[in-house]
Amino acid sequence: MKPVLSLFSCCLLMLASCNSEPKTAEAPATGATPPTTTAAPTPAGKQTILFFGNSLTAGYGVEPEEAFPALIGQKIDSAGLGYTVVNAGLSGETTAGGRSRVGWVLRQPVSIFVLELGGNDGLRGLPLTDTRKNLQAIIDTVRRRSPQTRIVLAGMQIPPNLGVDYATQFKALYGELARQNQLVLIPFLLEGVGGVTKLNQQDGIHPTPAGHRLVARTIWPILQPLLQQPAPASK
Known part of the structure:
Protein backbone atom coordinates (compact mmCIF):
# COMPACT_ATOMS: atom_id res chain seq x y z
CA MET A 1 0.00 0.00 0.00
CA LYS A 2 2.86 2.46 0.64
CA PRO A 3 3.83 2.84 -3.07
CA VAL A 4 0.19 3.69 -3.88
CA LEU A 5 0.04 6.27 -1.12
CA SER A 6 3.26 7.84 -2.37
CA LEU A 7 2.00 8.09 -5.94
CA PHE A 8 -1.36 9.35 -4.74
CA SER A 9 0.42 12.00 -2.67
CA CYS A 10 2.36 13.26 -5.67
CA CYS A 11 -0.75 13.30 -7.83
CA LEU A 12 -2.88 15.16 -5.34
CA LEU A 13 -0.23 17.78 -4.68
CA MET A 14 -0.39 18.71 -8.37
CA LEU A 15 -4.17 19.22 -8.35
CA ALA A 16 -4.15 22.80 -7.13
CA SER A 17 -1.73 23.90 -9.86
CA CYS A 18 -3.66 22.61 -12.88
CA ASN A 19 -6.40 25.23 -13.06
CA SER A 20 -5.09 27.05 -16.15
CA GLU A 21 -5.41 24.20 -18.64
CA PRO A 22 -7.43 25.04 -21.77
CA LYS A 23 -10.39 22.85 -20.83
CA THR A 24 -10.54 24.09 -17.26
CA ALA A 25 -13.35 26.46 -16.32
CA GLU A 26 -12.22 29.57 -14.46
CA ALA A 27 -13.92 30.73 -11.29
CA PRO A 28 -16.20 33.69 -11.98
CA ALA A 29 -14.86 37.12 -11.16
CA THR A 30 -16.63 39.14 -8.52
CA GLY A 31 -19.87 40.50 -9.94
CA ALA A 32 -19.59 38.40 -13.10
CA THR A 33 -22.11 35.86 -14.26
CA PRO A 34 -20.93 32.38 -13.27
CA PRO A 35 -20.09 30.06 -16.15
CA THR A 36 -22.84 27.96 -17.63
CA THR A 37 -23.07 24.39 -16.33
CA THR A 38 -24.63 21.44 -18.09
CA ALA A 39 -27.97 22.35 -16.57
CA ALA A 40 -31.01 22.05 -18.79
CA PRO A 41 -34.69 22.62 -18.18
CA THR A 42 -36.02 19.73 -16.13
CA PRO A 43 -38.57 17.69 -18.10
CA ALA A 44 -42.04 17.69 -16.63
CA GLY A 45 -42.43 15.08 -13.90
CA LYS A 46 -38.69 14.66 -13.34
CA GLN A 47 -36.71 15.64 -10.29
CA THR A 48 -33.18 17.06 -10.36
CA ILE A 49 -29.99 15.66 -8.87
CA LEU A 50 -27.24 18.29 -8.86
CA PHE A 51 -23.54 17.46 -8.53
CA PHE A 52 -21.72 20.45 -7.01
CA GLY A 53 -17.94 20.18 -6.94
CA ASN A 54 -14.56 20.85 -8.49
CA SER A 55 -12.64 19.38 -11.46
CA LEU A 56 -13.42 15.82 -10.37
CA THR A 57 -17.13 16.49 -10.77
CA ALA A 58 -16.63 18.71 -13.83
CA GLY A 59 -14.91 15.81 -15.61
CA TYR A 60 -11.66 17.58 -16.41
CA GLY A 61 -9.92 16.06 -19.42
CA VAL A 62 -12.71 13.70 -20.48
CA GLU A 63 -15.81 14.12 -22.58
CA PRO A 64 -18.91 15.31 -20.66
CA GLU A 65 -20.65 11.99 -21.18
CA GLU A 66 -17.63 10.17 -19.68
CA ALA A 67 -17.62 12.05 -16.37
CA PHE A 68 -19.13 10.29 -13.37
CA PRO A 69 -22.21 12.56 -13.07
CA ALA A 70 -23.21 11.64 -16.63
CA LEU A 71 -22.53 7.96 -15.89
CA ILE A 72 -24.80 8.21 -12.86
CA GLY A 73 -27.39 9.71 -15.20
CA GLN A 74 -27.11 6.66 -17.43
CA LYS A 75 -27.64 4.37 -14.45
CA ILE A 76 -30.66 6.44 -13.42
CA ASP A 77 -32.15 6.12 -16.89
CA SER A 78 -31.49 2.38 -16.99
CA ALA A 79 -33.22 1.99 -13.63
CA GLY A 80 -36.21 3.98 -14.86
CA LEU A 81 -35.90 6.58 -12.11
CA GLY A 82 -37.36 10.02 -12.68
CA TYR A 83 -34.30 12.22 -12.26
CA THR A 84 -32.42 14.66 -14.46
CA VAL A 85 -28.70 15.09 -13.69
CA VAL A 86 -27.06 18.52 -13.58
CA ASN A 87 -23.26 18.76 -13.48
CA ALA A 88 -22.32 21.94 -11.60
CA GLY A 89 -18.64 21.11 -11.25
CA LEU A 90 -16.07 23.90 -11.61
CA SER A 91 -12.38 23.12 -11.94
CA GLY A 92 -10.19 24.68 -9.26
CA GLU A 93 -13.13 25.30 -6.93
CA THR A 94 -12.50 25.65 -3.21
CA THR A 95 -15.09 25.53 -0.45
CA ALA A 96 -14.96 29.33 -0.27
CA GLY A 97 -15.70 29.56 -3.98
CA GLY A 98 -18.48 27.04 -3.64
CA ARG A 99 -19.95 29.00 -0.77
CA SER A 100 -20.18 32.11 -2.97
CA ARG A 101 -21.52 30.16 -5.97
CA VAL A 102 -24.09 27.86 -4.39
CA GLY A 103 -26.93 30.36 -4.41
CA TRP A 104 -26.58 30.77 -8.17
CA VAL A 105 -26.87 27.05 -8.90
CA LEU A 106 -29.92 26.75 -6.66
CA ARG A 107 -32.02 28.97 -8.91
CA GLN A 108 -33.82 25.83 -10.07
CA PRO A 109 -35.48 23.26 -7.78
CA VAL A 110 -33.10 20.50 -6.66
CA SER A 111 -34.22 17.22 -5.14
CA ILE A 112 -30.78 15.78 -4.36
CA PHE A 113 -27.62 17.85 -3.92
CA VAL A 114 -24.28 16.01 -4.08
CA LEU A 115 -21.57 18.13 -2.44
CA GLU A 116 -18.00 17.34 -3.55
CA LEU A 117 -15.64 20.07 -2.35
CA GLY A 118 -12.67 20.46 -0.04
CA GLY A 119 -9.86 18.70 -1.88
CA ASN A 120 -8.32 21.94 -3.13
CA ASP A 121 -8.54 23.41 0.37
CA GLY A 122 -6.58 20.50 1.78
CA LEU A 123 -3.92 20.57 -0.92
CA ARG A 124 -3.34 24.26 -0.24
CA GLY A 125 -3.13 23.69 3.49
CA LEU A 126 -6.02 26.03 4.25
CA PRO A 127 -7.24 26.09 7.84
CA LEU A 128 -9.59 23.20 8.49
CA THR A 129 -11.81 25.51 10.52
CA ASP A 130 -12.42 27.54 7.36
CA THR A 131 -13.10 24.45 5.25
CA ARG A 132 -15.56 23.19 7.83
CA LYS A 133 -17.30 26.57 8.07
CA ASN A 134 -17.60 26.88 4.30
CA ASP A 140 -27.12 25.64 5.45
CA THR A 141 -27.78 27.54 2.23
CA VAL A 142 -29.20 24.46 0.54
CA ARG A 143 -31.42 23.74 3.54
CA ARG A 144 -32.59 27.33 3.76
CA ARG A 145 -33.32 27.71 0.06
CA SER A 146 -34.80 24.23 -0.41
CA PRO A 147 -35.67 22.46 2.87
CA GLN A 148 -36.87 19.32 1.09
CA THR A 149 -33.56 18.82 -0.76
CA ARG A 150 -31.61 15.74 0.33
CA ILE A 151 -27.86 16.32 0.62
CA VAL A 152 -25.12 13.79 -0.12
CA LEU A 153 -21.60 14.65 1.06
CA ALA A 154 -18.64 13.19 -0.86
CA GLY A 155 -15.68 12.53 1.40
CA MET A 156 -12.12 13.28 0.33
CA GLN A 157 -8.68 12.42 1.63
CA ILE A 158 -5.27 14.07 1.26
CA PRO A 159 -1.73 12.76 1.68
CA PRO A 160 0.15 13.47 4.94
CA ASN A 161 2.60 15.93 3.36
CA LEU A 162 1.25 18.73 5.54
CA GLY A 163 1.35 16.53 8.60
CA VAL A 164 -0.41 13.39 9.69
CA ASP A 165 -2.65 15.30 12.10
CA TYR A 166 -3.83 17.67 9.38
CA ALA A 167 -4.56 14.82 6.96
CA THR A 168 -6.36 12.82 9.65
CA GLN A 169 -8.49 15.75 10.74
CA PHE A 170 -9.26 16.61 7.11
CA LYS A 171 -10.54 13.11 6.44
CA ALA A 172 -12.56 13.10 9.67
CA LEU A 173 -14.37 16.39 9.07
CA TYR A 174 -16.54 14.85 6.33
CA GLY A 175 -17.88 12.15 8.62
CA GLU A 176 -18.40 14.69 11.37
CA LEU A 177 -20.33 17.05 9.11
CA ALA A 178 -22.43 14.17 7.81
CA ARG A 179 -23.34 13.06 11.34
CA GLN A 180 -24.03 16.57 12.60
CA ASN A 181 -26.26 17.41 9.65
CA GLN A 182 -27.75 13.95 9.07
CA LEU A 183 -26.38 13.73 5.55
CA VAL A 184 -25.77 10.72 3.35
CA LEU A 185 -21.98 10.19 3.19
CA ILE A 186 -19.79 8.82 0.41
CA PRO A 187 -16.77 7.95 2.59
CA PHE A 188 -14.12 8.49 -0.13
CA LEU A 189 -15.04 9.58 -3.65
CA LEU A 190 -11.81 8.27 -5.22
CA GLU A 191 -11.85 4.86 -3.56
CA GLY A 192 -9.85 2.49 -5.76
CA VAL A 193 -8.94 5.28 -8.21
CA GLY A 194 -6.56 7.64 -6.38
CA GLY A 195 -2.97 6.66 -7.05
CA VAL A 196 -3.80 3.97 -9.61
CA THR A 197 -1.82 4.94 -12.72
CA LYS A 198 -4.03 3.23 -15.29
CA LEU A 199 -7.15 4.90 -13.90
CA ASN A 200 -5.76 8.44 -14.11
CA GLN A 201 -4.84 10.69 -17.00
CA GLN A 202 -1.26 11.49 -17.95
CA ASP A 203 -1.17 14.25 -15.34
CA GLY A 204 -1.66 11.59 -12.67
CA ILE A 205 -4.44 13.67 -11.14
CA HIS A 206 -7.72 13.40 -12.96
CA PRO A 207 -9.50 10.09 -13.61
CA THR A 208 -9.58 8.57 -17.07
CA PRO A 209 -12.93 7.43 -18.47
CA ALA A 210 -12.25 4.08 -16.79
CA GLY A 211 -11.53 5.89 -13.53
CA HIS A 212 -14.78 7.81 -13.78
CA ARG A 213 -16.61 4.54 -14.33
CA LEU A 214 -15.17 3.23 -11.08
CA VAL A 215 -16.12 6.44 -9.26
CA ALA A 216 -19.67 6.02 -10.55
CA ARG A 217 -19.69 2.43 -9.29
CA THR A 218 -18.53 3.67 -5.88
CA ILE A 219 -21.30 6.26 -5.72
CA TRP A 220 -24.19 4.24 -7.13
CA PRO A 221 -24.83 1.81 -4.23
CA ILE A 222 -24.98 4.79 -1.88
CA LEU A 223 -27.08 6.99 -4.13
CA GLN A 224 -29.50 4.47 -5.59
CA PRO A 225 -31.50 3.81 -2.38
CA LEU A 226 -31.90 7.55 -1.92
CA LEU A 227 -33.19 7.96 -5.46
CA GLN A 228 -35.76 5.23 -4.87
CA GLN A 229 -37.18 6.89 -1.78
CA PRO A 230 -40.23 9.11 -2.16
CA ALA A 231 -39.38 12.79 -2.30
CA PRO A 232 -39.98 14.56 1.04
CA ALA A 233 -43.06 16.75 1.08
CA SER A 234 -42.42 20.46 0.80
CA LYS A 235 -42.68 22.28 4.10
Whole structure:
Protein backbone atom coordinates (compact mmCIF):
# COMPACT_ATOMS: atom_id res chain seq x y z
CA MET A 1 0.00 0.00 0.00
CA LYS A 2 2.86 2.46 0.64
CA PRO A 3 3.83 2.84 -3.07
CA VAL A 4 0.19 3.69 -3.88
CA LEU A 5 0.04 6.27 -1.12
CA SER A 6 3.26 7.84 -2.37
CA LEU A 7 2.00 8.09 -5.94
CA PHE A 8 -1.36 9.35 -4.74
CA SER A 9 0.42 12.00 -2.67
CA CYS A 10 2.36 13.26 -5.67
CA CYS A 11 -0.75 13.30 -7.83
CA LEU A 12 -2.88 15.16 -5.34
CA LEU A 13 -0.23 17.78 -4.68
CA MET A 14 -0.39 18.71 -8.37
CA LEU A 15 -4.17 19.22 -8.35
CA ALA A 16 -4.15 22.80 -7.13
CA SER A 17 -1.73 23.90 -9.86
CA CYS A 18 -3.66 22.61 -12.88
CA ASN A 19 -6.40 25.23 -13.06
CA SER A 20 -5.09 27.05 -16.15
CA GLU A 21 -5.41 24.20 -18.64
CA PRO A 22 -7.43 25.04 -21.77
CA LYS A 23 -10.39 22.85 -20.83
CA THR A 24 -10.54 24.09 -17.26
CA ALA A 25 -13.35 26.46 -16.32
CA GLU A 26 -12.22 29.57 -14.46
CA ALA A 27 -13.92 30.73 -11.29
CA PRO A 28 -16.20 33.69 -11.98
CA ALA A 29 -14.86 37.12 -11.16
CA THR A 30 -16.63 39.14 -8.52
CA GLY A 31 -19.87 40.50 -9.94
CA ALA A 32 -19.59 38.40 -13.10
CA THR A 33 -22.11 35.86 -14.26
CA PRO A 34 -20.93 32.38 -13.27
CA PRO A 35 -20.09 30.06 -16.15
CA THR A 36 -22.84 27.96 -17.63
CA THR A 37 -23.07 24.39 -16.33
CA THR A 38 -24.63 21.44 -18.09
CA ALA A 39 -27.97 22.35 -16.57
CA ALA A 40 -31.01 22.05 -18.79
CA PRO A 41 -34.69 22.62 -18.18
CA THR A 42 -36.02 19.73 -16.13
CA PRO A 43 -38.57 17.69 -18.10
CA ALA A 44 -42.04 17.69 -16.63
CA GLY A 45 -42.43 15.08 -13.90
CA LYS A 46 -38.69 14.66 -13.34
CA GLN A 47 -36.71 15.64 -10.29
CA THR A 48 -33.18 17.06 -10.36
CA ILE A 49 -29.99 15.66 -8.87
CA LEU A 50 -27.24 18.29 -8.86
CA PHE A 51 -23.54 17.46 -8.53
CA PHE A 52 -21.72 20.45 -7.01
CA GLY A 53 -17.94 20.18 -6.94
CA ASN A 54 -14.56 20.85 -8.49
CA SER A 55 -12.64 19.38 -11.46
CA LEU A 56 -13.42 15.82 -10.37
CA THR A 57 -17.13 16.49 -10.77
CA ALA A 58 -16.63 18.71 -13.83
CA GLY A 59 -14.91 15.81 -15.61
CA TYR A 60 -11.66 17.58 -16.41
CA GLY A 61 -9.92 16.06 -19.42
CA VAL A 62 -12.71 13.70 -20.48
CA GLU A 63 -15.81 14.12 -22.58
CA PRO A 64 -18.91 15.31 -20.66
CA GLU A 65 -20.65 11.99 -21.18
CA GLU A 66 -17.63 10.17 -19.68
CA ALA A 67 -17.62 12.05 -16.37
CA PHE A 68 -19.13 10.29 -13.37
CA PRO A 69 -22.21 12.56 -13.07
CA ALA A 70 -23.21 11.64 -16.63
CA LEU A 71 -22.53 7.96 -15.89
CA ILE A 72 -24.80 8.21 -12.86
CA GLY A 73 -27.39 9.71 -15.20
CA GLN A 74 -27.11 6.66 -17.43
CA LYS A 75 -27.64 4.37 -14.45
CA ILE A 76 -30.66 6.44 -13.42
CA ASP A 77 -32.15 6.12 -16.89
CA SER A 78 -31.49 2.38 -16.99
CA ALA A 79 -33.22 1.99 -13.63
CA GLY A 80 -36.21 3.98 -14.86
CA LEU A 81 -35.90 6.58 -12.11
CA GLY A 82 -37.36 10.02 -12.68
CA TYR A 83 -34.30 12.22 -12.26
CA THR A 84 -32.42 14.66 -14.46
CA VAL A 85 -28.70 15.09 -13.69
CA VAL A 86 -27.06 18.52 -13.58
CA ASN A 87 -23.26 18.76 -13.48
CA ALA A 88 -22.32 21.94 -11.60
CA GLY A 89 -18.64 21.11 -11.25
CA LEU A 90 -16.07 23.90 -11.61
CA SER A 91 -12.38 23.12 -11.94
CA GLY A 92 -10.19 24.68 -9.26
CA GLU A 93 -13.13 25.30 -6.93
CA THR A 94 -12.50 25.65 -3.21
CA THR A 95 -15.09 25.53 -0.45
CA ALA A 96 -14.96 29.33 -0.27
CA GLY A 97 -15.70 29.56 -3.98
CA GLY A 98 -18.48 27.04 -3.64
CA ARG A 99 -19.95 29.00 -0.77
CA SER A 100 -20.18 32.11 -2.97
CA ARG A 101 -21.52 30.16 -5.97
CA VAL A 102 -24.09 27.86 -4.39
CA GLY A 103 -26.93 30.36 -4.41
CA TRP A 104 -26.58 30.77 -8.17
CA VAL A 105 -26.87 27.05 -8.90
CA LEU A 106 -29.92 26.75 -6.66
CA ARG A 107 -32.02 28.97 -8.91
CA GLN A 108 -33.82 25.83 -10.07
CA PRO A 109 -35.48 23.26 -7.78
CA VAL A 110 -33.10 20.50 -6.66
CA SER A 111 -34.22 17.22 -5.14
CA ILE A 112 -30.78 15.78 -4.36
CA PHE A 113 -27.62 17.85 -3.92
CA VAL A 114 -24.28 16.01 -4.08
CA LEU A 115 -21.57 18.13 -2.44
CA GLU A 116 -18.00 17.34 -3.55
CA LEU A 117 -15.64 20.07 -2.35
CA GLY A 118 -12.67 20.46 -0.04
CA GLY A 119 -9.86 18.70 -1.88
CA ASN A 120 -8.32 21.94 -3.13
CA ASP A 121 -8.54 23.41 0.37
CA GLY A 122 -6.58 20.50 1.78
CA LEU A 123 -3.92 20.57 -0.92
CA ARG A 124 -3.34 24.26 -0.24
CA GLY A 125 -3.13 23.69 3.49
CA LEU A 126 -6.02 26.03 4.25
CA PRO A 127 -7.24 26.09 7.84
CA LEU A 128 -9.59 23.20 8.49
CA THR A 129 -11.81 25.51 10.52
CA ASP A 130 -12.42 27.54 7.36
CA THR A 131 -13.10 24.45 5.25
CA ARG A 132 -15.56 23.19 7.83
CA LYS A 133 -17.30 26.57 8.07
CA ASN A 134 -17.60 26.88 4.30
CA LEU A 135 -18.99 23.38 3.86
CA GLN A 136 -21.44 24.01 6.69
CA ALA A 137 -22.47 27.31 5.09
CA ILE A 138 -23.15 25.51 1.78
CA ILE A 139 -25.24 22.91 3.60
CA ASP A 140 -27.12 25.64 5.45
CA THR A 141 -27.78 27.54 2.23
CA VAL A 142 -29.20 24.46 0.54
CA ARG A 143 -31.42 23.74 3.54
CA ARG A 144 -32.59 27.33 3.76
CA ARG A 145 -33.32 27.71 0.06
CA SER A 146 -34.80 24.23 -0.41
CA PRO A 147 -35.67 22.46 2.87
CA GLN A 148 -36.87 19.32 1.09
CA THR A 149 -33.56 18.82 -0.76
CA ARG A 150 -31.61 15.74 0.33
CA ILE A 151 -27.86 16.32 0.62
CA VAL A 152 -25.12 13.79 -0.12
CA LEU A 153 -21.60 14.65 1.06
CA ALA A 154 -18.64 13.19 -0.86
CA GLY A 155 -15.68 12.53 1.40
CA MET A 156 -12.12 13.28 0.33
CA GLN A 157 -8.68 12.42 1.63
CA ILE A 158 -5.27 14.07 1.26
CA PRO A 159 -1.73 12.76 1.68
CA PRO A 160 0.15 13.47 4.94
CA ASN A 161 2.60 15.93 3.36
CA LEU A 162 1.25 18.73 5.54
CA GLY A 163 1.35 16.53 8.60
CA VAL A 164 -0.41 13.39 9.69
CA ASP A 165 -2.65 15.30 12.10
CA TYR A 166 -3.83 17.67 9.38
CA ALA A 167 -4.56 14.82 6.96
CA THR A 168 -6.36 12.82 9.65
CA GLN A 169 -8.49 15.75 10.74
CA PHE A 170 -9.26 16.61 7.11
CA LYS A 171 -10.54 13.11 6.44
CA ALA A 172 -12.56 13.10 9.67
CA LEU A 173 -14.37 16.39 9.07
CA TYR A 174 -16.54 14.85 6.33
CA GLY A 175 -17.88 12.15 8.62
CA GLU A 176 -18.40 14.69 11.37
CA LEU A 177 -20.33 17.05 9.11
CA ALA A 178 -22.43 14.17 7.81
CA ARG A 179 -23.34 13.06 11.34
CA GLN A 180 -24.03 16.57 12.60
CA ASN A 181 -26.26 17.41 9.65
CA GLN A 182 -27.75 13.95 9.07
CA LEU A 183 -26.38 13.73 5.55
CA VAL A 184 -25.77 10.72 3.35
CA LEU A 185 -21.98 10.19 3.19
CA ILE A 186 -19.79 8.82 0.41
CA PRO A 187 -16.77 7.95 2.59
CA PHE A 188 -14.12 8.49 -0.13
CA LEU A 189 -15.04 9.58 -3.65
CA LEU A 190 -11.81 8.27 -5.22
CA GLU A 191 -11.85 4.86 -3.56
CA GLY A 192 -9.85 2.49 -5.76
CA VAL A 193 -8.94 5.28 -8.21
CA GLY A 194 -6.56 7.64 -6.38
CA GLY A 195 -2.97 6.66 -7.05
CA VAL A 196 -3.80 3.97 -9.61
CA THR A 197 -1.82 4.94 -12.72
CA LYS A 198 -4.03 3.23 -15.29
CA LEU A 199 -7.15 4.90 -13.90
CA ASN A 200 -5.76 8.44 -14.11
CA GLN A 201 -4.84 10.69 -17.00
CA GLN A 202 -1.26 11.49 -17.95
CA ASP A 203 -1.17 14.25 -15.34
CA GLY A 204 -1.66 11.59 -12.67
CA ILE A 205 -4.44 13.67 -11.14
CA HIS A 206 -7.72 13.40 -12.96
CA PRO A 207 -9.50 10.09 -13.61
CA THR A 208 -9.58 8.57 -17.07
CA PRO A 209 -12.93 7.43 -18.47
CA ALA A 210 -12.25 4.08 -16.79
CA GLY A 211 -11.53 5.89 -13.53
CA HIS A 212 -14.78 7.81 -13.78
CA ARG A 213 -16.61 4.54 -14.33
CA LEU A 214 -15.17 3.23 -11.08
CA VAL A 215 -16.12 6.44 -9.26
CA ALA A 216 -19.67 6.02 -10.55
CA ARG A 217 -19.69 2.43 -9.29
CA THR A 218 -18.53 3.67 -5.88
CA ILE A 219 -21.30 6.26 -5.72
CA TRP A 220 -24.19 4.24 -7.13
CA PRO A 221 -24.83 1.81 -4.23
CA ILE A 222 -24.98 4.79 -1.88
CA LEU A 223 -27.08 6.99 -4.13
CA GLN A 224 -29.50 4.47 -5.59
CA PRO A 225 -31.50 3.81 -2.38
CA LEU A 226 -31.90 7.55 -1.92
CA LEU A 227 -33.19 7.96 -5.46
CA GLN A 228 -35.76 5.23 -4.87
CA GLN A 229 -37.18 6.89 -1.78
CA PRO A 230 -40.23 9.11 -2.16
CA ALA A 231 -39.38 12.79 -2.30
CA PRO A 232 -39.98 14.56 1.04
CA ALA A 233 -43.06 16.75 1.08
CA SER A 234 -42.42 20.46 0.80
CA LYS A 235 -42.68 22.28 4.10
